[in-house]
Amino acid sequence: MLDKIRNIKWRQVGYFFLSIVALVGVGMLMSLVNKKDQVQVCSALKVMVEGKETFIDQTDITSMIQEKFGRVVGRPLNEIPLQKIETELRRSPYVSEADVHMDMDGTMKVQVMQREVVLRVINQNGQExxxxxxxxxxxxTLKYVPHVMVANGFIGEGYKKSLEPVQTKAVKDLIKVVEQTKNDELWSNQIVQLYVNNERDIEIVPRVGDQQLVIGNADSLSYKLDRLTKFYTHILPKVGNDAYSKVNVKYGGQIICERKGEWFMDSLQMKINKDNLMR
Structure with a gap:
């Protein structure tokens, strides 16, 4: 009998009983937590709105929750439809992401990330x-006007419903121009607006000077902007801001400058064009 007792692996037996005690403890804890959730009420509502835009704020989110789901503070936690509130928030055209959850102290936390705007479009019919x-x-919205590039002119694509994707190459090209120039030291300061002329070419409206800067579409955009940079650094200092009414880099290997009423290309331009063609 003593030999049998000595042969028992007491360490394994101890681990077994400890596991049982742990499982019982976890079960009791979960039971207590569930019971607490059934009786605990929402003690507070905390809303956090993130993102660089201010289309919506904490007041807007709080009002939307109360209008759609009623007052949450003071209600039992198990009566608050957190998932439905989260889904409803994501339906807003100004919300990119939303997260709704409860803290242990009964605080309902709502975290919202706003959409980032890159372009404002005013099409040929005046639709924005x-x-x-x-x-x-x-x-x-009249509540908030973000500081973003504006594009107008002969733009056919309109607006039917929120969150519909951009369809036409024309608007996609305008977005490419914005993305290409927003972090460039020269162009981020020099571009005031984008305009689509009656030939469906994109024009840059400059901050300095009143020239029409024609780039056409967004194909080979870096190359076109590089030629416009050469215009500003090589040509403009020699002739002055008012020498030309139009500068066209739509065509490959050329910087075509026009005076009012006449076409003109000076020797400096021709040298730059030659250098470009030899690249």
Whole structure:
């Protein structure tokens, strides 16, 4: 009998009983937590709105929750539809992401990330909309006007519903121009607006000078902007801001400058064009 007792692996037996005690403890704890959740009420509502835009704020989010789901503070936690609130928040055209959860102290936390706007479009019929960083359209609101590039002129694409994707190459090209120039030291300061002329070419409206800067579409955009940079650094200092009414880099290997009423290309331009063609 003593030999049998000595042969028992007491360490394993101890681990076995400890496991049982742990499982029982976890079960009791979960039971207590569930019971607490059934009786605990929401003690507070905390809303955090993130992002560089201010289309919506904490007051807007709080009002939306109360209008759709009623007052949450003071209600039992198990009666608050957290998932439905989260889904409803994500339906807003100005919301990119939303997270709704409860803290242990009964605080309902709502975290919202706003959409980032990159372009404001005014089409040829006067219809306006924004385009966000995911190339989706969002409606214009009087509450907030973001500081973004404006594009107008002969733009055919309109707005039907929020979050519909951009469809036409024309608007996609305008977005490419914005993305290409927003972090460039020269062009981020020099571009005031984008304009689509009656030939459907994109023009840059400059801050300095009143020339029409024609780039055509967004194909070979870096190359076209490089030629416009050469215009500003090589030609403009020699002739002055008022020498030309139009500068066209639409065509490969050329910087075509026009005076009012006449076409003109000086020897400096021809040298730059030759250098470009030899690249």
């Amino acid at each position: 909309y924004y385009v966000d960083s995911k190339n989706q359209k969002i409606p214009v």
